[in-house]
Amino acid sequence: MTAAALPPALPRIKAPGRGVLHAVSTEAKLLLVGIPVLIWTLLPIYHLCLFAFSDRKSAFAGNLWPADVTIRNFEIVLGQKHYFLTHFWLQMWNSVFVAAMTGIITLVVATFAAFAISRLKVKGGRTVLNMALFTYFIPAAFLAIPMYRTMGLYGLLGSQWALILAMVAIASPYAIWVLKQASDKLPLELDEAAIVDGASPMQLFRLVYIPLMGPSLVAVGTYAVLLAWNEYLYAFLLLSNDRSLTLPVALGNFLSADDSPWELLMTTGLIYALPPAAIYYVFRRYMVSGLTAGAVKS
Amino acid sequence: MSTTAVSPDLGARAVPARPRGLTPWQAWGIALVVPYILVFVLFVIYPVLYAFWLAHEPESYERLFDDPIFFRTVVNTLVFLFVAINLKMAVALLLSGFFLHERWWIKILSVIFILPWAVPSIPTILSVRFMLNPEWGVINQTIFRLTFEDGPNWLNDPQLALFLSMLMHIWKSLPFWTLILLSGRLAIAKDLYEAAAVDGASSLQKFRWITWPSMAQLYLTCALLSTIWTLGDFNSVYLLTGGGPADLTHVLATLGIRYLRLAEVDMSMATIVTALPLILPLVYFMMKRLSR
Numbered sequence: 001m002t003a004a005a006l007p008p009a010l011p012r013i014k015a016p017g018r019g020v021l022h023a024v025s026t027e028a029k030l031l032l033v034g035i036p037v038l039i040w041t042l043l044p045i046y047h048l049c050l051f052a053f054s055d056r057k058s059a060f061a062g063n064l065w066p067a068d069v070t071i072r073n074f075e076i077v078l079g080q081k082h083y084f085l086t087h088f089w090l091q092m093w094n095s096v097f098v099a100a101m102t103g104i105i106t107l108v109v110a111t112f113a114a115f116a117i118s119r120l121k122v123k124g125g126r127t128v129l130n131m132a133l134f135t136y137f138i139p140a141a142f143l144a145i146p147m148y149r150t151m152g153l154y155g156l157l158g159s160q161w162a163l164i165l166a167m168v169a170i171a172s173p174y175a176i177w178v179l180k181q182a183s184d185k186l187p188l189e190l191d192e193a194a195i196v197d198g199a200s201p202m203q204l205f206r207l208v209y210i211p212l213m214g215p216s217l218v219a220v221g222t223y224a225v226l227l228a229w230n231e232y233l234y235a236f237l238l239l240s241n242d243r244s245l246t247l248p249v250a251l252g253n254f255l256s257a258d259d260s261p262w263e264l265l266m267t268t269g270l271i272y273a274l275p276p277a278a279i280y281y282v283f284r285r286y287m288v289s290g291l292t293a294g295a296v297k298s
Numbered sequence: 299m300s301t302t303a304v305s306p307d308l309g310a311r312a313v314p315a316r317p318r319g320l321t322p323w324q325a326w327g328i329a330l331v332v333p334y335i336l337v338f339v340l341f342v343i344y345p346v347l348y349a350f351w352l353a354h355e356p357e358s359y360e361r362l363f364d365d366p367i368f369f370r371t372v373v374n375t376l377v378f379l380f381v382a383i384n385l386k387m388a389v390a391l392l393l394s395g396f397f398l399h400e401r402w403w404i405k406i407l408s409v410i411f412i413l414p415w416a417v418p419s420i421p422t423i424l425s426v427r428f429m430l431n432p433e434w435g436v437i438n439q440t441i442f443r444l445t446f447e448d449g450p451n452w453l454n455d456p457q458l459a460l461f462l463s464m465l466m467h468i469w470k471s472l473p474f475w476t477l478i479l480l481s482g483r484l485a486i487a488k489d490l491y492e493a494a495a496v497d498g499a500s501s502l503q504k505f506r507w508i509t510w511p512s513m514a515q516l517y518l519t520c521a522l523l524s525t526i527w528t529l530g531d532f533n534s535v536y537l538l539t540g541g542g543p544a545d546l547t548h549v550l551a552t553l554g555i556r557y558l559r560l561a562e563v564d565m566s567m568a569t570i571v572t573a574l575p576l577i578l579p580l581v582y583f584m585m586k587r588l589s590r
């Protein structure tokens with residue numbers, strides 16, 4: 001019968017069939033990983049939003065989605081209409097100030113250092129870099145304890161500058177390291193050409209180095225800003241006055257009360273978490289390349 | 299090293315007339331490094347030395363070892379490090395393989411996946427804390443709705459609470475390590491996998507003979523660094539359990555801060571110094587790896 005004609009055709013029919021089956025099973029396996037990863041990642045964040053957009057009753061009833069979507073909580077927080085929130089805008093400003101100052105000072109300090117080490121080849125530059133990385137071998141919470149005492153000795157305790165300088169000390173080593181990696185890649189001929197034209201070191205820095213380092217500077221600045229904005233422990237230790245607190249410390253203080261207005265706490269938390277998320281997504285390209293440039297080397 | 303070998307020639311070319319001494323280039327170099335060195339000395343080196351000086355009294359260790367919380371804390375810390383780091387790094391290694399697949403939805407997922415790392419810890423940890431509330435939390439209310447039975451009192455059981463803080467820690471830091479390991483995987487030459495595919499290697503064999511040998515060094519470096527950073531993780535424990543119930547879920551980081559808040563500075567310093575036998579070998583290995 002047709003059997004004679006079939007054998008040569010069989011493999012040709014079967015091959016794409018098996019291919020499709022194989023592809024489907026690969027997709028299924030990927031989904032089997034992807035869906036749990038998505039749920040795991042978003043669950044705490046979803047719960048945060050759920051609380052922010054629900055009224056107190058609905059939130060405390062354990063609903064999986066808001067019974068009534070309301071922006072009442074945002075009105076209370078932004079209007080500072082709760083005694084926990086009387087300084088909300090001031091604390092928001094404090095957070096902005098600390099993050100911005102940390103970003104600026106880190107950029108200045110780290111760019112100078114990276115330029116000196118990488119382009120001016122200052123003697124002992126390599127040692128400075130290795131010493132700087134030592135900062136990350138001290139567990140953060142452990143460094144915080146003597147830092148608290150030293151800030152007291154310096155007379156900075158309670159001032160926002162204590163927090164800013166602590167954050168600069170923590171952000172700078174990574175910043176210098178990323179900037180040095182990037183500036184090592186700039187061709188030496190650029191410097192030589194500038195020198196032949198009679199450029200001074202500072203002219204070289206301003207006119208040649210800075211314009212070429214743009215993307216790395218963005219990455220480093222973003223990193224420092226996010227670090228300072230997100231910091232809880234150092235802020236919690238170094239700031240004490242109600243009017244100088246940053247937002248995370250104010251959020252932590254909610255916990256000390258028994259009748260904490262959790263829906264307001266979550267709403268404030270959501271507002272506080274939005275800027276870093278937005279900054280991260282805007283500058284993601286720069287940050288990821290900076291981050292991974294280091295990793296492959298190690 | 300090679301960097302110092304290059305330095306005279308740039309300076310020499312710039313100022314050929316000056317044979318010895320400080321060239322303006324070197325002088326500028328020093329002036330530009332000094333701000334960072336000041337920051338480093340004032341806010342890293344001095345605090346560290348000061349900590350050692352404050353912690354030199356043997357009496358504070360005696361008091362520390364007498365505190366019943368301390369022993370529990372050490373055990374907690376070791377368990378926390380062992381479980382959290384191995385779990386986190388193993389999952390990060392697997393997930394880095396997952397994110398290697400080129401699909402439009404995986405690209406979107408990878409963007410979402412970074413969120414825990416980019417977003418501050420306090421709102422998300424407090425969100426989880428409320429989820430776990432035995433009466434009002436969404437988890438126990440859902441359990442009750444489905445089974446008509448009360449769920450566990452999550453944060454009131456020391457072991458469960460410590461485990462949940464580990465999960466919190468992993469939730470927060472997993473994206474970072476996955477990203478690092480992903481970049482390690484991307485650096486592996488593609489033709490190695492193509493050659494293996496021609497030879498009919500299974501995916502397990504590919505992992506065993508190509509991925510792992512190329513990644514082992516990076517994986518170990520990451521695990522060591524992660525150990526140091528996990529030791530310094532205060533938020534995951536403090537904000538979720540507050541060290542409770544009955545101070546049974548403290549780790550060294552939260553215990554040190556607890557003493558500091560009680561104005562027991564010497565005890566606080568002694569607490570962190572007891573971690574040195576663990577930290578010093580790690581720092582030694584890391585320094586050796588970095589200077590290679």
